[in-house]
Amino acid sequence: MPFYHALVRPELLTLEQRQRFAADVVEVHCDVTGAPPSFVHALITEDDDGTLPEGRAATINGTIRAGRTDAQKAEIAERLSAALAAIAEVEPESVSTSTRDIQASYTMEGGALLPEPGSAEEQAWMAGSPTGG
């Protein structure tokens, strides 16, 4: 956690473009939140069922720990939409991003419950994470 899922138009992204986007997800999320990069997951699937609305190239849904500010969430959404649009060479308006909060204590990763953002437990957790926070 966080877990970002990008649903993209079929054949929108090559493997190299998916890799670039995954790297951008790490950069944006960690830059905005200060979270350790080793916990950032990005899943990219193609819209084989045609569920994307007309004119939409991709949607990104992020599940993130509750406690981030509205400004942080807005910045994440704006930067991820822009990043994917740039990589895919599509209009920025054709990519939308939303985030969903999940309480930290409802997720276990690295064998431990995730700490609440900004808590004292988070400081210890970040110091002990594989990439040292």
Added chain:
Amino acid sequence: MSQFRCFIQAGSNADARGDELERRLHDHHAGHYPGEEATVTWVAIPQGHMFTEGRQSTSSVVACFLDHTTTLDAREAYMRGVCDIWTEVTECTDHEVVVSVTETVSANQE
């Protein structure tokens, strides 16, 4: 009915040992909620579609949808059990399994 939704990497140990994982998940759920069954669904993610820290992921994500409300202690024990199953059966590290709980009922429905 409660449900496990498991996202795994295609070709991984989790993919190869799905039958054992599924049996263990059923036993685990029944251990916490006697007499109850749970469904298990699988999504095998092809290589090159999931990344952790920007690199090809080796992680599994196990989303548990419980028809129960939970206390912190009960939830932690439940998720730890799933984590232990995964590390034992697939030989992954505990950094390669993400477990989440979503309560699909509210307290006044239970």
